[in-house]
Amino acid sequence: MQTDAGVTRCPQCAQQIRVDPGYVTWCDQCDWNVDPTGPDHKHPAWRLKLEHQLADTLYRELETGRVNRPGWDLARVTAYLLSAVLLVLPLVALIGGVALLVFYRPLWLSIPMAAVALGIGLMLRPRAARLDPDAELVHREDAPVLFRLLDQIAASIGTPRVAAVALDAEPNLYFTRVGWRFRPVIGLGLPLWTGLRPQERVALLAHELGHGKNGDARHGWVVGAAESVLEQLEEAFTEQPYDEYKLDAAHDLGTDTSVGHLTRLINAVVGPIVRGYAWLLDRMNLRANQRAEYLADRTAGEVAGSDAAAWALERTLLADSSHRALERALRFEKDLPPLEAVRRAVTETPKREIERRLRLSRLRETRTDSSHPPTYLRTKLIRTRAATSARVVLGLDDSRTIDRELAPAAERVLKQLRAAL
Ligand SMILES: [Zn+2]
Numbered sequence: 001m002q003t004d005a006g007v008t009r010c011p012q013c014a015q016q017i018r019v020d021p022g023y024v025t026w027c028d029q030c031d032w033n034v035d036p037t038g039p040d041h042k043h044p045a046w047r048l049k050l051e052h053q054l055a056d057t058l059y060r061e062l063e064t065g066r067v068n069r070p071g072w073d074l075a076r077v078t079a080y081l082l083s084a085v086l087l088v089l090p091l092v093a094l095i096g097g098v099a100l101l102v103f104y105r106p107l108w109l110s111i112p113m114a115a116v117a118l119g120i121g122l123m124l125r126p127r128a129a130r131l132d133p134d135a136e137l138v139h140r141e142d143a144p145v146l147f148r149l150l151d152q153i154a155a156s157i158g159t160p161r162v163a164a165v166a167l168d169a170e171p172n173l174y175f176t177r178v179g180w181r182f183r184p185v186i187g188l189g190l191p192l193w194t195g196l197r198p199q200e201r202v203a204l205l206a207h208e209l210g211h212g213k214n215g216d217a218r219h220g221w222v223v224g225a226a227e228s229v230l231e232q233l234e235e236a237f238t239e240q241p242y243d244e245y246k247l248d249a250a251h252d253l254g255t256d257t258s259v260g261h262l263t264r265l266i267n268a269v270v271g272p273i274v275r276g277y278a279w280l281l282d283r284m285n286l287r288a289n290q291r292a293e294y295l296a297d298r299t300a301g302e303v304a305g306s307d308a309a310a311w312a313l314e315r316t317l318l319a320d321s322s323h324r325a326l327e328r329a330l331r332f333e334k335d336l337p338p339l340e341a342v343r344r345a346v347t348e349t350p351k352r353e354i355e356r357r358l359r360l361s362r363l364r365e366t367r368t369d370s371s372h373p374p375t376y377l378r379t380k381l382i383r384t385r386a387a388t389s390a391r392v393v394l395g396l397d398d399s400r401t402i403d404r405e406l407a408p409a410a411e412r413v414l415k416q417l418r419a420a421l
């Protein structure tokens with residue numbers, strides 16, 4: 001099908017289309033072959049339509065500017081309330097256990113009952129967020145220029161400075177709060193970070209710090225803690241293979257089966273309630289998260305300028321191929337430094353390929369169960385708003401200095417990745 005001239009005809013609408021060797025050939029007229037491998041999951045048409053509609057309503061709400069106050073939308077408040085109910089459970093168990101010990105007699109009965117209650121309380125207790133042990137921490141004194149930039153962005157948004165930067169080999173950037181002091185940490189994934197132009201770096205850092213400012217990490221922690229309580233409950237109230245076995249054995253031996261039947265009955269009643277609750281919490285949380293992404297994008301546009309914010313989002317579409325380029329370089333390339341291979345993979349990507357991935361995001365990501373809204377809607381929202389100019393500017397020299405500051409930690413990350421391959 002490929003011709004020498006680097007053009008071919010679309011088999012669907014006969015439009016002339018360009019062929020970029022090494023990239024997918026697709027038609028910009030009729031979207032032929034935009035998604036050559038097909039979607040991961042097959043969903044019925046009505047469901048896809050519903051999900052497109054939901055994505056569009058959220059988009060329109062933000063486009064008309066009705067959501068101005070970040071944080072407290074209905075989905076988020078509902079997610080918080082649903083979580084709070086669950087987080088009270090471990091507390092009730094702990095207080096109950098102590099109360100049994102103090103007030104209930106005889107002691108030989110209260111001690112085992114209290115032990116059960118305290119055990120449940122401890123098992124369900126919320127835990128502080130930890131960093132991935134593979135991440136390499138970069139501190140203020142290791143990277144003065146990077147932290148100066150982060151401080152500038154934080155000041156311009158009005159949020160506290162970050163305590164540390166965590167470097168890893170994942171194809172993304174993130175914001176989190178670590179430990180019981182909830183110290184703000186920015187995570188930089190080398191495959192994405194390396195391929196960014198200076199102002200795109202400002203945009204993505206501002207997006208992440210925007211999450212911090214809007215309380216999204218706190219929200220994520222509360223919902224995450226509630227979800228882990230739900231997981232434990234789900235496990236406790238789902239029929240285990242062992243339960244079945246015990247019941248069968250009791251039948252065969254002709255012994256009492258009432259406990260086994262009771263367990264089955266409780267599982268049949270409580271199990272679906274727990275699963276329904278988990279589903280509802282999940283939906284509310286995803287809705288709140290999608291909105292949070294749009295709002296963080298808005299912050300990115302205000303700090304880095306709207307053009308850089310939109311470009312930066314388009315770069316994130318290449319993060320997975322950057323990650324593959326990095327792995328390939330670590331495996332096979334002897335002459336080219338791995339991070340240089342990532343840079344090339346990004347800069348050599350034709351505009352048409354980025355456009356294809358934007359369209360692909362419309363086909364694949366317009367889903368209520370994906371944590372981020374589709375990238376094409378996110379860039380569209382940034383571009384339909386009045387253009388903004390940058391409040392924080394990163395020059396090329398400073399951007400290169402940051403790369404040098406990160407080099408020792410990056411070397412350690414690459415070494416780990418090489419060992420894992
Ligand atoms: Zn076509």
Ligand SMILES: [Zn+2]
Pocket residue numbers: 207208211292293296
């Ligand atoms: Zn985000």
